[in-house]
Amino acid sequence: MSRPSSSTSSSSGSGRPDAAPSSRRAAVREAAQVALWFVVALVVADIVLGLAFAFPQDGDGRGASALANYLDYGRSIEGKIRRMVGPTDAQTAAMARAGWLGDHDDLPAHPAHAGPLVAVYGMSFAARVADELVALDPSVTIRMVGGPGAPLNHSYAAWERDRDAHDAAVVVLGVLASSLPRTLSLTHMTANFEAPSPHSYPRFDWKQGRIERTEPRIATLPQLRAALAGATAADRQAWEAWKRQLAGHDAFYDRFVFEANASDHSVIVRLIRRAWGQHVFQATVAATHDAEGFRDDLGVVRSARALLRDFAQRVRARGRLPIVLLFEDRGYADHLSRALAPTLDAADVRYVATGRIAPATQLGNFLADGHFRPEIDQRIAQQVLETIREELPAD
DSSP states (O other), X not given: OOOOOHHHHHHHHHHHHHHHHHHHHHHHHHHHHHHHHHHHHHHHHHHHHHHHTOOXXXXXXXXXXXXXXXXXXXXXXXXXXXXXXXXXXXXXXXXXXXXXXXXXXXXXXXXXXXXXXXXXXESHHHXXXXXXXXXXXXXOEEEEEEOTTOOHHHHHHHHHHHTTSOOOSEEEEEEEGXXXXXXXXXXXXXXTTTSOOOOBOOEEEEETTEEEEEOOSOOSHHHHHHHHHXXXXXXXXXXXXXXXXXXXXXXXXXXXXXXXXXXXXOHHHHHHXXXXXXXXXHHHHHTTEETTEEOOTTSHHHHHHHHHHHHHHHHHHTTOEEEXXXXXXXXXXXXXXXXXXXXXXXXXXXXXXXXXXXXXXXXXXXXXXXXXXXXXXXXXXXXXXXXXXXXXXXX
């Protein structure tokens, strides 16, 4: 009996092994095609969304829809600033003109009525209280110098620059709890990336028994405008030097969040950048504050205490009354007062802590935009006014 041909056995045996690699290759090709079409669909959707909900090119973004605003939040900080800053002030967004430290010749330098001139330095919380002071006592004249969300280093620097420009009998310095971590920044840009204002300010750190000051390389709007335009090599170098300084001295700076590039045109990348930007901001704040109160790992409390002592001492040396406003806003309970009030008490500095008037844990004390309700502003102003009347000698 003859044996079966080996070739027959080989042929029948090889048919099945060849089928598996072939099916795997087909599956890989199919997966690759699905992935390719998915990427194509994402790109098309990205382009369509970008065109359908394009953000207006004017610096103020007037007319932008809610969705256009939402999709633009993740644009790089530099991309937003370049859009906001035009070649002239008239072509520059109002937000980009706000907050710069400078001279204020347009503000009252002397009392305009029978009451005192009160110079106020701070953020919108302080400005609202200043308005209520005048409403309560029209004899008071207000000189208000501030900036959007101004941290203590901005307010202190504003007072220091402005102190010789007026004869105010009362000098008020506002400190906002949520802005205290931003004393680690040099500019509003990095500390508020979703809606940045480009103004800058010094950073102050308490080191080896003294206040160490870091001046921003770009300190005025004209300097920023020239650096962004980059008309000369020096201008371009100024912009790069500014970014290097932020990388080394601004705790909120992140290169991916800050620097503009082609990815600004992508809706998807902007969404990713926004999520990362929020992570960077929250991580930086978490290094300075937690559920128990302010932490001093990065020196924000030490520096704030030093600035307040210096402010009060120098204001008193001129025969004027210093008053500190400690604004406890949502999410901070009484943490600001716990961190700073003992220093003010030890130095016998008059202050108003809003937590004693309207606890930050009671959300009904706040408006939807985060500010105190008007009646709370009025109660804070009333306490400031009573402090002034107690401390200033009667005529």
